[in-house]
Amino acid sequence: MCGSASALVQERAGGHRNTQPNPFPEKQCSLQSCWLRLALPSLSLRFKDSVQTLGYVDGWNRVHCISPLLYESGHIPFTISLDNGRSFPHTGTWLAAHPYKVSESEKSQLVNETRWQYYGTADTSGNLSLTWNSSLLPMPTVTIELWGYEETGKPYSDNWTAKWSYLYPLARNTPNSGFFTFIPKPASPEYQRWKVGAVRISSSRNYAGQQDVLALWTNDHALAWHLGDDFRADSVAWAREQCLAWEALEDELPDFLKELPDCPCTLAQARADSGRFFTDYGCDIEQGSVCTYHPGAVHCVRSVQASPRYGSGQQCCYTAAGTQLLTSDSTSGSTPDRGHDWGAPPYRTPPRVPGMSHWLYDVISFYYCCLWAPECSRYMKRRPSSDCRSYRPPRLASAFGDPHFVTFDGTSFSFGGSGEYVLLESTLTDLRVQGRAQPGTMPNGTQARGTGLTAVAVQEDNSDVVEVRLAGRPRALQVLLNQKALSFTEQNWMDLKGMFLSVASEDKVSIMLSSGAGLEVGIQGPFLSVAVLLPEKFLTHTHGLLGTLNDNPKDDFTLRNGQVLPPNASAQHLFQFGADWVVSNTSSLFTYDSWFLVYKFVNRPKHDPNFKLLFPHEITLSPSKAEEVDRLCGSDRFCIHDVLSTGNQSVGNATRAAHQLHLQRLESLQPVVSCGWLHPPSNGHKEGLKYLAGSSVHFSCNSGYSLVGSETSICRADGTWSMPTPECQPGRSYAVLLGIIFGGLGIVALISIVYVLLHRRRKGNMTMWSSQP
Structure with a gap:
């Protein structure tokens, strides 16, 4: 194989900007053995068919490449020459990472x-x-x-x-x-x-x-x-001059703020909306909330996608109480970015260069105005925090356990078919999400009469295809990109075509699509669970097992031909509904890289008509078994079903945990009403930094000014403030005036009392004098 100069299709994860040593992963027929056998004169690499560099072989006979200055992130194709650059028959890809994501x-x-x-x-x-x-x-x-x-x-x-x-x-x-x-x-x-x-x-x-x-x-x-x-000699004066120059330049550049999405209103929303917002590595609650540029915040998120025209990015920061931190109230507030920190396709040109464009337009200017000179108000004026008045949480649907489904409109049902099925399709962005369900195993080793998700695959428009599946013993997640397994030993974040991919832990994968849709795929017991998040624009544009997103749960059981099953359809009819959404060989996104998968899902029907599902009417429980299940599951019918269908309490417990996670996400994504930022009065102050329905803001004036208007304004359920910001007018405040008035009256009263007492005493003395001889 080596002697035939076969193609080397390898992937290398990691890489910092350029010129990092990058050994290729070894394989059975490795390139280093080719080197030794052929005594090659040189090793050359060509990145993106344009930039050529040299490689070398180390003391362990591993081949290394020297990556060039690429000004981009993501998978970079390259070709390899073994004949001094005369031909480049070998191919591979290299993952260029954001500088701050490199070890x-x-x-x-x-x-x-x-x-x-x-x-x-x-x-x-x-x-x-x-x-x-x-x-x-x-x-x-x-x-x-x-x-x-x-x-x-x-x-x-x-x-x-x-x-x-x-x-x-x-x-x-x-x-x-x-x-x-x-x-x-x-x-x-x-x-x-x-x-x-x-x-x-x-x-x-x-x-x-x-x-x-x-x-x-x-x-x-x-x-x-x-x-x-x-x-x-004078760093403050120097920095102030640079800040003013940056301010003048900003005033000449187009307004990028109008393109940015509004921030989520609460920390819970920000963490749950994982399709559109992702943790800012500079302020991460999971990493101890070291928020250097945003003291007072415990967590920040950034918009995943850069704005379409200007390549800009949104940032949103939150306090420990879950309240959004705004620059209008504090210099610790979140600041949007003219250059998205993570860059933006097609990269390579300003302001889309990952990390570096952001440094020039948003970070070094922060040093000028805020860290090296006391001119932070100038910076904050041109990088104001977004409020959340126009933010709309995504819609959530989930599948887990045997499997059980909760649709975007809130309908819940179970479908325990064995095969490959359409979880979601949308013509809006040509989004396809497919799931593979396979039978579980009973404690005695026999096949269970229940199934669970073992693989999920997704593609949107002409994006890469990503498949997340269970593999190995014990079961672990394996991620495939365009039918090839990915390694996350060096990088847990990847910029892919049409999506971003994050593997924050060994048991969870997050997929963020360019449309703003997101998937969370994780291990729950012996099966996978999947949560799908869709922005509001997908309303009326979905079908599949996760339902028809249109705020009408009555049509969630819609067949391919448009027929709608009633909400109270029987378990047998729901089984037919699920089978109707079977994947075909031509539409499948899955990888069939084993004899078993080919035999089971390519050469045979995608939906197994012979699988004997356990229907609810077949379930009987002894009193002791019923008591045992009740202690574990309580009223969770999904948990109860899975304990009985698999005979395994741990499966039921995992199902209950997955269901609870869905309910928690759903609670976090509930819409809230914001009245928007309320400014303090000139020459006065305000107390209260929450601007959601039910919150109140209190006003007061500086010394020498009096408050004209209400001292308190309350955010109402209709998104308006009960009272406008009052004014602070020159003059003594009402409290001071009242103090003077009542103080004056007290003095007058005291003088009057003293006068009366003295007058009475004097009168008494005169009477006494007149009675003497």
């Missing part, structure tokens, strides 16, 4: 990164240090260089380009010890236009600034430490 072990580390980015400001000076894993660079000496990133040309024009540039060395021929320290000197004037960049470590054998070589990079960061003497 820290694969990068050089800035020791105290904050210090690097504040160097030259007040009280920040001295040495800077960086470390790296020297074993990743097999060479005795290294060169340490600064590279800068910029985007030049007229914004939103064809000549707007992104570029990484070599600037200057920090050290040459320094020992590859894994540690370097230095005292930064101000850069020459010709380099000071670069404000964002990274440090690169590579072999001393390379010439200065040589591209596409084996290297380690630091995180991208604000280059405070290399700025000029004017910055070090």
Whole structure:
């Protein structure tokens, strides 16, 4: 096989911007054996049929490639030449990841990164240090260089380009010890236009600034430490000038805010709406809520998809109480992004370059205005938080257990067929979600009279096809991309064609489609559970086992021919309804890569007509068994059914847990009413940062001003405030006036009492004097 120069179709996960060492995964007929056998003169790689780099073989005979500067993320196709670049018959793909999603072990580390980015400001000076894993660079000496990133040309024009540039060395021929320290000197004037960049470590054998070589990079960061003497002399004045220049530029650029979706109103909604919003790695409640740029928040999410025209992104942050944190109330509020942090297809050009465009248009300006100078109000004015008045939660449907279905309109039923079925189809975006159900096993090893989902596949329009299935013993999740298994040993986030994929844990996969639809597929007991989230635009555009989304549960049992079964259809009729939505060989999205799958689902009917399902009328329970099931399941009929159909309490318990998870998601996605942000009065204050129905805001005035209007406004159920913001007018406040009035009256009363008492006493004395001899 090797000698025939067969195609090498391999995938490499990971990769940081460029020039990371990337060994191909080994296979039985590996490329390194080809190298040894053929004594090849060189190894060349061509990325995207345009950028060519060299590869090398390490001491363990593993082949490595050097990835070039690609300015994009996702799966990058490449070809391999084994004959000095004359032909490229071997093919593969490489996963380019967002810089901040790459393992820290694969990068050089800035020791105290904050210090690097504040160097030259007040009280920040001295040495800077960086470390790296020297074993990743097999060479005795290294060169340490600064590279800068910029985007030049007229914004939103064809000549707007992104570029990484070599600037200057920090050290040459320094020992590859894994540690370097230095005292930064101000850069020459010709380099000071670069404000964002990274440090690169590579072999001393390379010439200065040589591209596409084996290297380690630091995180991208604000280059405070290399700025000029004017910055070090007065960093606040320097930063203020930069902030004003950024503000002037922003005023000339188009308004991207109108394109962005509104934020979810609550933290619960934000975490449940996983098709359109995903955790911001810079403020994650699951990772301890280290929210550097948003103190006071415990969790932030970003819109998954960039806006269509400007490639911008939404950010939404929340407090521990679940309340949205707005920049109108605090500089800790969420800020939208002119450049989506995760980039936007087709990438490569501003402002769609992953990570870097966001740094230039949204992060370094935050340093100018908020961190290096006290001008944060200017930044917040042009990056205001979105409120949630127009936010509409997605609609939820789920399948789990034997399997049981809860439709988008809330109808619940069970269908225990064995085969492959259409869970959801939508002509709106050509969305297809399919599920494979297979029989379970009884405790005694016999086949159960119940089934469960063992695979789910999805495609939307011409996107990639992703299949999530149970595989191996013990059962674990396996994810296939276009019929090939994916590895998540290095990356748990992937940018795919028409979707994003996240594997946050070994038992759950999240799929986010370009339409805003989302899937959560996880392991529940011996089977899979799947939750599907659809934005409101899918209303009246769905059919399949998950029902017809139209706010009318009465037509959820709609057959392919349009016939509608009644809501009280019998279990036998529901079995016929489920069988009607069987997948065909021509429409199947599934992968058949084993003899069993081919035999079971390709060569035989997709719906097994011979499978004997356990119908409810066949179930009989002894009093002791009924008591046992009742203790486990309570009133959960899905749990009860699965215990009886499988004879296994753990299956019933898993079904009950999946059902509870569905109910919790449904509760989190309930619509709430927002009245929108209410501003404080000029020369006054407000108390209360919640703007949802039932919330109240209280107003007060500064000293020397009086309140004209109501002291309290309540958010009503119709989305309006009960009272407008009052005014604070010059003059003493009513409280002070009342105090003066009542104080004055008290003094008058006291004087009157004293006068009366004195008058009476004097009169008494006069009487006494007149009686003396």
